[in-house]
Amino acid sequence: MTKYSLLxxxxxxxxxxxxVWAIVALxxxxxxxxxxxxxxxxxxxxxxxxxxxxxxxxxxxxxSFGYRIPxxxxxRAASExxxxxxxxxxxxxxxxxxxxxxxxxxxxNARNIIAAFSPxxxxxxxxxxxxDSRPYADNDPDVKNxxxxxxxxxxxxxxxxxxxxxxxQIQTKSPRIGxxxxxxxxxxxxxxxxxxxxxxxxxxxxxxxxWARRPHNPAYRARYGILLDMVGGKNSRFPREGxxxxxxxxxxDKVWNAARKLGxxxxxxxxxxxxxxxxxxxxxxxxxxxxxxxxxxxxxxxQWHTLDDTIEHIDRATLEAVGQTVLHxxxxx
Numbered sequence: 001m002t003k004y005s006l007l008x009x010x011x012x013x014x015x016x017x018x019x020v021w022a023i024v025a026l027x028x029x030x031x032x033x034x035x036x037x038x039x040x041x042x043x044x045x046x047x048x049x050x051x052x053x054x055x056x057x058x059x060x061x062x063x064s065f066g067y068r069i070p071x072x073x074x075x076r077a078a079s080e081x082x083x084x085x086x087x088x089x090x091x092x093x094x095x096x097x098x099x100x101x102x103x104x105x106x107x108x109n110a111r112n113i114i115a116a117f118s119p120x121x122x123x124x125x126x127x128x129x130x131x132d133s134r135p136y137a138d139n140d141p142d143v144k145n146x147x148x149x150x151x152x153x154x155x156x157x158x159x160x161x162x163x164x165x166x167x168x169q170i171q172t173k174s175p176r177i178g179x180x181x182x183x184x185x186x187x188x189x190x191x192x193x194x195x196x197x198x199x200x201x202x203x204x205x206x207x208x209x210x211w212a213r214r215p216h217n218p219a220y221r222a223r224y225g226i227l228l229d230m231v232g233g234k235n236s237r238f239p240r241e242g243x244x245x246x247x248x249x250x251x252x253d254k255v256w257n258a259a260r261k262l263g264x265x266x267x268x269x270x271x272x273x274x275x276x277x278x279x280x281x282x283x284x285x286x287x288x289x290x291x292x293x294x295x296x297x298x299x300x301x302x303q304w305h306t307l308d309d310t311i312e313h314i315d316r317a318t319l320e321a322v323g324q325t326v327l328h329x330x331x332x333x
Contacts, residue, residue, distance in 0.1 A: 045176075047331035048169040050323035052316035058085075058161035059153055059232065059314055067149040068133040068156070070108035070186055075132065079111045082131060082160065082183055089167040091115025091181065098210040103191035103203035110185035110207050114216050117170050121178030125330055126225035126287050127166065129159030130187030130207065130279055138192040139305035146194065150309045154301060156188060158232030158314065162323045166330075175331045180222060184208045184279050201277050208279040212286055223333070224251050225289030227280040231322040233301040234315040236294040237266075238322075239273030243281055244290035251290050258328050264321040273297050292322060 061081070066074035079095070087093045096112040113131070133152030137145045151157075163181050170179055190204035191197065202209070230236070240252050259268035274297030280289040294301050303309040 047327040052320040062157040086115035100206040113183040124178040126222040128182040131183040134188040159228035212282040239271040242275035248288040267321040
């Protein structure tokens with residue numbers, strides 16, 4: 001409470017009464033002003049308009065390199081393109097080289113691509129996705145395809161594409177906070193069902209596991225993180241993922257409420273989803289993070305880990321729903 005130091009000399013009773021009333025009136029006036037200042041709504045910032053056509057193009061570009069599987073020329077070429085695009089949009093780039101071991105003992109030369117926008121700002125938010133594609137179509141209806149690689153138009157490329165378009169918008173109009181974008185590698189090299197080794201859940205998300213142990217900056221801090229995984233499929237629905245609700249329930253509320261307000265409630269459904277062992281689990285050890293992912297607790301999209309995970313099953317409307325929602329969130333921090 002504000003303290004007032006007003007001295008009234010008791011020259012007469014009437015003077016004292018007037019002075020008391022003056023103090024009461026002044027205090028009431030100031031309290032009213034203070035109350036109005038506290039209750040005044042914060043003006044909402046209009047975020048840039050997300051361009052779904054641009055995001056769609058970024059998916060096409062990623063697929064043009066072929067299978068983005070670690071230890072392949074296509075993987076290397078794609079990583080160089082992604083780093084150059086983020087740099088072109090004004091990001092300060094760090095490529096974190098990591099040797100990680102796959103479920104079968106194969107040493108993977110992984111690359112986590114990190115872009116810092118407005119690195120001088122201490123208040124930061126982390127956005128991330130995985131950019132590699134799976135070497136096995138082990139959910140394909142045809143068992144003969146189970147050892148073939150997938151293109152990963154939705155599973156991998158869609159999240160990256162949304163982040164590239166967000167980076168392009170950040171270059172045009174900077175939000176008040178600093179933004180970091182990390183494209184994690186070796187997320188989708190997890191153990192297939194036909195492996196001879198005992199089943200292990202920690203064979204997935206190898207790039208983010210590495211980063212969680214050895215971040216590019218040991219002192220790195222961010223307010224929170226948002227993972228985008230499989231965010232471009234037709235008729236996609238994004239329930240509230242289980243680990244996200246454990247790590248950052250308030251952030252889940254903020255994102256889902258914003259999506260509904262923006263008209264994307266048919267995508268960001270107010271339902272409890274399943275629990276996913278995804279990049280946000282490991283990033284969450286350093287930064288409380290959530291996962292926007294098309295998983296209802298029982299099934300992923302029909303094209304998940306099949307040869308049908310191609311550009312034909314990508315929907316611009318889904319890309320827009322996710323991209324515009326995330327833009328709204330970061331521009332209103």
